[in-house]
Amino acid sequence: MSNDKREAIGVIGTGYVGLCTAVGFAELGSEAWCVDIDAEKIAGLQRGEVPIHEPGLAEAIERNRERLHFSTDLAEALEHTRLLFVAVGTPPTYSGDADLSAVHSVVAAMPPSDHHALVMKSTVPVGTGEAIERIFAEQGKDGFSYVSCPEFLKEGTALADFLDPDRVVIGDDGGWAGDAVADLYRPLLSAEHGGKGRSELVRTDVASAEMVKLAANAFLATKISFINEIANVCEETGADVIEVARGMGLDQRIGPKFLQPGIGFGGSCFPKDVSALKQLAGNSGYHFQLLGAVIEVNELQKRRVIGKLEKHLGSLVGKHVALLGVAFKPNTDDMREASSLVLAARLQAAGSTVTAYDPIAEEVAAEMMPGVEFASDALGAVSGADAVVLVTEWDEFAALDLAELAKAMTGDVLIDGRNLFDPKAAAAAGLRYEGVGRASR
Numbered sequence: 557m558s559n560d561k562r563e564a565i566g567v568i569g570t571g572y573v574g575l576c577t578a579v580g581f582a583e584l585g586s587e588a589w590c591v592d593i594d595a596e597k598i599a600g601l602q603r604g605e606v607p608i609h610e611p612g613l614a615e616a617i618e619r620n621r622e623r624l625h626f627s628t629d630l631a632e633a634l635e636h637t638r639l640l641f642v643a644v645g646t647p648p649t650y651s652g653d654a655d656l657s658a659v660h661s662v663v664a665a666m667p668p669s670d671h672h673a674l675v676m677k678s679t680v681p682v683g684t685g686e687a688i689e690r691i692f693a694e695q696g697k698d699g700f701s702y703v704s705c706p707e708f709l710k711e712g713t714a715l716a717d718f719l720d721p722d723r724v725v726i727g728d729d730g731g732w733a734g735d736a737v738a739d740l741y742r743p744l745l746s747a748e749h750g751g752k753g754r755s756e757l758v759r760t761d762v763a764s765a766e767m768v769k770l771a772a773n774a775f776l777a778t779k780i781s782f783i784n785e786i787a788n789v790c791e792e793t794g795a796d797v798i799e800v801a802r803g804m805g806l807d808q809r810i811g812p813k814f815l816q817p818g819i820g821f822g823g824s825c826f827p828k829d830v831s832a833l834k835q836l837a838g839n840s841g842y843h844f845q846l847l848g849a850v851i852e853v854n855e856l857q858k859r860r861v862i863g864k865l866e867k868h869l870g871s872l873v874g875k876h877v878a879l880l881g882v883a884f885k886p887n888t889d890d891m892r893e894a895s896s897l898v899l900a901a902r903l904q905a906a907g908s909t910v911t912a913y914d915p916i917a918e919e920v921a922a923e924m925m926p927g928v929e930f931a932s933d934a935l936g937a938v939s940g941a942d943a944v945v946l947v948t949e950w951d952e953f954a955a956l957d958l959a960e961l962a963k964a965m966t967g968d969v970l971i972d973g974r975n976l977f978d979p980k981a982a983a984a985a986g987l988r989y990e991g992v993g994r995a996s997r
Contacts, residue, residue, distance in 0.1 A: 562586045563740060566633030566640040568662050570597060570626065572608055572714070572824065572890070573677050573707050574643030579613060580718030582620035584743055589625045589633040601626040609889040609916050612715050630665055634672065639736055641705075643677040648828050652835040654681050663688055670699030673733035677707050679769050679829060681836050685727070685762035701733035704762045706769035711823065712887030719744065725758040727765025734759065770836070773829035774847060779814040780821050781853040787817035787993025788860070797993025798975060817992040819947065819973035820857035822884035822893035827854070857992075858898045861971055862906070864990045865943055868969045873907030876966070878941040880934055881948020882925070883917035891920050895973070896947045900925050913937035915950055935964050942967035949974040958985035 564587040567578040578588035592598050597607055604621070606614045617624060625632065633640060644658035659678060666674065676685065685704050692700045704727035709717045724741045728734030738749075738757060745751030758768070787797040797817050805812030821827065830847055837844040862872075869875050882896035883889055891897065900910050904927055913931045914921060922930055931937035934953060938944050938961055946953060954976055962968060962985045970977070970987040975994065982989035 563639065563736065564589065564637045565740065566591065566637040567643060568592075568630070568633070568640055569643035569645070569658075569678070570594075570601060570607075571643065571645060572610070572711065573709065574641070575601075575606075575608065576610065576613065576709055576714040576718060577641055577643060577677060577707065578624060579616045579620060580715060581740065582623040583616060583715070583719060584740075585623075586740065587623045587625070587636070589627070589636050591627055591630050591633050593628060595628050598626045598628050609887075610714050611712065611887055616715055634667065634669075638672050639675050639733065639740070640666075640672060641675045641677050643707075646678050646680055646828075648831055652831050653839070654679070654828075654832050656680065656684065659684070659688075660691075663691055666692075666697060666700055668695075668697045668699065673701035673703055673736070675703045675705050675733070675737055676766075677705060679706065679825070679832070680766060681832060682763050682766040682770070685766060701728075701731055702762065703728045703733045703737050704765035705737055706765060708769070708772070711890055712885060720753065721755045723756045723758055725760070725765050725768050727760050727762040729762070770829050770833040773825050774833045774850070776814050777821055777826040777830045777854070778846065778850050780816075780818075780826075781850040783815045783817045784820070784857050784992070785853055788856075790993040795993075800993075817975065818857070819861055819895045819899075819992065820854040822895055823890060824892045827851075827893040858895055858902070861899060861945060861973060862902055864971050865903075865945075865969065868988055868990075869942055869967070871907075872903065874909075875907075875942045876909045876911070876940055877903050878938040878944045878965075879910065879912040879928075880937065880944060880946045880953050881950055882912050882914040882921045883948050886948055886950045887916075889917040889920050891917060891924055894921075894947075896921070897924060899945065899947065900928050904928075911937045911941065914948065915952060935960060939964045940966045943969035943971065945971040946973050946976055949976045958982055958987060962986050 562585040565581055567574045567588055567590045570590050570592040578590050582588050642662050646654045646656060649655045685702055689702050706725055721744060726734050726737050742751050744753040744755045745757050746754055749757040783801055786800060790797040801815040804810050805815050830850055834844045834847040879896055884894040903910050911929045911931055913934050918930045934956060958981055968986060968988050970982055970989050972991045975991045979989045979994060
């Protein structure tokens with residue numbers, strides 16, 4: 557492949573991962589042929605409408621309009637490309653296993669070919685690649701190549717993560733397809749791997765590549781649950797978890813990332829991948845005790861918010877509680893496994909009235925939070941509230957005047973679920989402050 561003519565790619569699935577992957581490669585100069593079974597979504601993308609909130613994504617799509625093609629017809633992608641990146645959903649089933657029905661639909665739709673490859677971006681259980689290659693063989697599609705190339709994009713910084721990754725993981729059998737995927741990522745790789753970026757290249761077997769994604773997310777979730785446990789002990793002993801995390805994070809073996817205590821992790825990856833790895837281990841005959849505790853601690857954090865409210869307010873019947881932020885994290889409208897969903901439901905079950913405000917996620921959240929009244933701004937949400945719970949640490953909340961917030965409220969309880977506010981400033985504003993792992997004020 558010449559430097560001035562990059563290989564075109566196909567992308568199957570235009571959800572979060574698929575769309576960001578297609579746009580990322582388009583930024584590098586590749587044409588991307590994007591396919592989805594959702595005709596309404598494709599029609600919107602053809603008009604330039606972006607179905608998800610991701611900083612910089614709409615602008616990048618506009619910059620690369622000529623390189624991005626959107627269709628419901630798989631034939632166009634097969635005609636123009638040989639690498640088909642699979643980015644369809646693999647949500648958990650009731651049993652805890654990953655639902656691979658969308659993946660298998662893609663596999664079934666592939667024609668016999670000796671010059672195409674499926675490149676798996678979707679998070680799948682270890683052994684999926686082996687199973688797909690077996691299916692290809694049974695269907696007379698032995699020539700169809702397979703590569704595992706897990707994604708590590710963080711919502712809110714996805715395009716930056718794509719263009720400046722820590723590592724690129726490619727699992728294959730050593731054939732042409734793995735080399736072709738590596739060539740696509742070449743500009744982002746370190747000089748050692750022939751690129752001009754800083755990314756390390758991990759070339760390995762398919763099963764190991766599949767495990768890297770699950771293991772990485774499970775470890776990060778474990779780190780979050782660990783610091784949340786430390787925070788809970790800090791509350792009992794009078795220590796300040798912010799200081800504890802700072803002291804821990806300076807140890808290079810530990811590092812400061814994911815040592816921010818809060819009311820639990822959510823989103824499309826951590827809960828699903830932790831459960832999937834625990835289930836995978838169980839299906840293989842191994843009881844992964846640690847991950848069971850990680851999941852339990854994450855649920856405990858949400859229950860503790862209710863306990864803190866009851867400590868200050870007594871019975872929650874007839875109380876008005878305001879939620880600041882409902883998305884699972886800032887800079888996204890993603891509501892998957894968001895803590896706000898659990899909090900709102902439990903507050904309503906306890907007899908409380910719930911109001912909320914989120915800068916971006918209201919449209920998505922309103923359908924998932926029946927009975928919650930959404931306000932147009934933060935002060936509107938807290939107006940008349942007995943208590944306020946900071947759920948999502950949006951920048952605009954950090955800039956709130958706590959004296960104004962206190963004045964708008966009927967009560968004076970502030971539960972800071974992300975340790976965003978200064979406890980002394982909250983106390984000075986006349987608020988009864990509760991953070992996570994910090995002394996009450």
